[in-house]
Amino acid sequence: MWKLGFIGGGRMAEAIIKGLLASGKISAEEMAVSTPSFSRREYLEHTYGVRAFFDNPNLVRESAVVVLAVKPQVAPQVLEEIREAMLEKVPLLISIVAGLSLARLEKHLGVSRLVRVMPNTPALVLSGVSALGGGQGAGEEDLALAEKIFSALGEVLQVPENLFDAVTGLSGSGPAYVFAFIEALVDGGVKEGLPREVAEKLAVGTVLGAARLMKETGDNPYALKAMVTSPGGTTMAGLKALADRAFHGAVMEAVSAATRRARELSGA
Numbered sequence: 636m637w638k639l640g641f642i643g644g645g646r647m648a649e650a651i652i653k654g655l656l657a658s659g660k661i662s663a664e665e666m667a668v669s670t671p672s673f674s675r676r677e678y679l680e681h682t683y684g685v686r687a688f689f690d691n692p693n694l695v696r697e698s699a700v701v702v703l704a705v706k707p708q709v710a711p712q713v714l715e716e717i718r719e720a721m722l723e724k725v726p727l728l729i730s731i732v733a734g735l736s737l738a739r740l741e742k743h744l745g746v747s748r749l750v751r752v753m754p755n756t757p758a759l760v761l762s763g764v765s766a767l768g769g770g771q772g773a774g775e776e777d778l779a780l781a782e783k784i785f786s787a788l789g790e791v792l793q794v795p796e797n798l799f800d801a802v803t804g805l806s807g808s809g810p811a812y813v814f815a816f817i818e819a820l821v822d823g824g825v826k827e828g829l830p831r832e833v834a835e836k837l838a839v840g841t842v843l844g845a846a847r848l849m850k851e852t853g854d855n856p857y858a859l860k861a862m863v864t865s866p867g868g869t870t871m872a873g874l875k876a877l878a879d880r881a882f883h884g885a886v887m888e889a890v891s892a893a894t895r896r897a898r899e900l901s902g903a
């Protein structure tokens with residue numbers, strides 16, 4: 636029997652397979668994928684050595700843990716298809732489908748041994764941060780196993796499921812806010828005469844380095860900001876320009892707007 640089966644062999648499933656193989660936590664023979672496209676199956680089998688076929692109920696019957704990694708639009712049809720196999724065997728099901736609540740999963744499947752995970756796009760380069768929340772029938776061991784699987788993609792935090800829309804607004808959509816910020820940094824540099832390639836390298840290096848400095852020192856952003864801001868200096872002039880244009884409030888509102896939209900889309 637395979638230990639870990641993926642329904643949907645897209646970008647996220649591939650990232651998890653890649654991360655798990657790199658971590659040595661599981662071997663390729665212990666993983667299988669069910670996905671419709673023949674070329675995708677060939678690619679996954681050839682690149683990672685996992686078994687790939689297209690039979691979702693059979694994948695459920697053969698797996699101890701199932702990862703549901705299809706697009707939200709496809710999920711209702713897939714849940715209907717695997718319901719019987721889920722009821723027969725009750726494997727642990729981990730869903731990464733955005734906006735699909737544990738309550739809806741439970742209603743569709745008739746089981747509650749469920750874990751919901753919300754990863755983000757940096758998971759594709761194994762630098763993600765994922766929120767993880769368990770259903771009523773998920774035990775401590777199930778949560779620990781899910782955490783072990785998703786730690787192959789980066790950091791994992793346990794978050795109560797009622798906060799998942801806020802997670803979507805912050806870390807789910809957050810990479811796009813950061814890209815918007817990087818784009819603005821680059822344009823600012825180009826406006827002041829830097830060649831675009833140089834500005835891009837400086838901007839990415841700055842964001843990556845600042846995030847790493849915060850993580851490694853454990854300091855809060857206020858203290859770290861103070862470290863680079865000498866009285867009457869250049870950084871204070873820059874920060875004043877951000878404050879004048881309500882940067883802080885704009886970012887806060889971005890998180891709230893995305894959270895509201897996630898709530899609307901998940902039908903809560």
Ligand SMILES: NC(=O)c1ccc[n+]([C@@H]2O[C@H](COP(=O)([O-])OP(=O)(O)OC[C@H]3O[C@@H](n4cnc5c(N)ncnc54)[C@H](OP(=O)(O)O)[C@@H]3O)[C@@H](O)[C@H]2O)c1
Nearest residue numbers: 643644645646647670672704705706707732733754755756
């Ligand atoms: N990408 C992210 O950063 C991210 C972050 C958080 C959450 N998520 C969630 O993760 C899920 C997967 O995202 P993704 O980016 O990996 O999407 P994706 O690349 O489009 O992958 C979805 C996969 O599902 C397959 N599929 C379609 N119909 C199927 C069926 N009936 N049975 C089994 N497989 C089927 C697709 O195959 P075909 O291509 O042949 O149609 C495709 O390989 C989504 O629900 C998304 O909301 C993604």
